[in-house]
Amino acid sequence: MEYSPERALEIILNNINQCMGFQFEETCKKFLQENPDLFGFTPRVIGKHWGRVPYKKNESYDIDLVAYDEKNILFGECKWSNKKVGLNEYKRLLLRSEYVNTGNRKKIYVIFSKSGFEEDLLSLQSENLYLITPLNMAEVYGI
Template identity: 30%
Template sequence: MYIDTNTIKDNYIRFWFKFVYPYKSYIESEHIDFVLDKIREGFIINHVAYVYEDICKNQYLPQLIIKNTFGFTPTKIGKWWDRKDTEIDIVATDNSNNIIFGECKYTKKPLDVNVYYDLLEKTKKVNWNKQNRNEYFVFFCINGYTEKMQNLAKQNSNIVLY
């Protein structure tokens, strides 16, 4: 049986289908250490990172919007991806020509400017109001930002570091 865990909204149920259900027979046969090793191997990259992304999109970004950080109120908030390999964690638009692009990073290191430049390249693939839009960028990182990234944000009023 295949379960698409990306469509499950409840984080506990998502965890269960990713890490418990596939190893149910090992758990039942009391091979707990084996299952714990499997959970440890993929817990951050296959679960925590997605949970963090959801928190950023559904809690932190709305906090910034309520504080009028961007100067407009998006009417649509989601993520964006093309049919190949490009994904943007957060894209928010209003009924005018304003758009927010965001990245959420659950990493051990502070976020550096390369993530901004990578996002800038990804935005070129987003066709929404491409010729006439005001672009804003928001970054969420569990371990903060490098000095270079902080300086870049200070120099550019359309970059927000949370």
């Protein structure tokens, strides 16, 4: 097999966002672990969540970040995309969070986005909805 730099570059460029997306999820998880006070609680457990959509046999869902303690549960999405995240992504996260048994825990939502957020979503930011970009993370770390 002959080495082709052009083909190698094409393969890398076609897959870089997928690779970076995974790394971005890990970065967001670490940010949550290192800065729990920003979200109002210290999670006892931080991980991912996935499962089958209730009443839809062949449909599954996943949530990039789920963190909880006895009183709170945080649901997070990590978006490594060149597009700003809008209201539809938040609605999707809300729907997916309904599939998780949360007990009486207070629900908190966070969306991490490489490219920022659309105005319709920014207007909803509150103590239960955090919208975070890499620039916001850098500011927290004093970079």
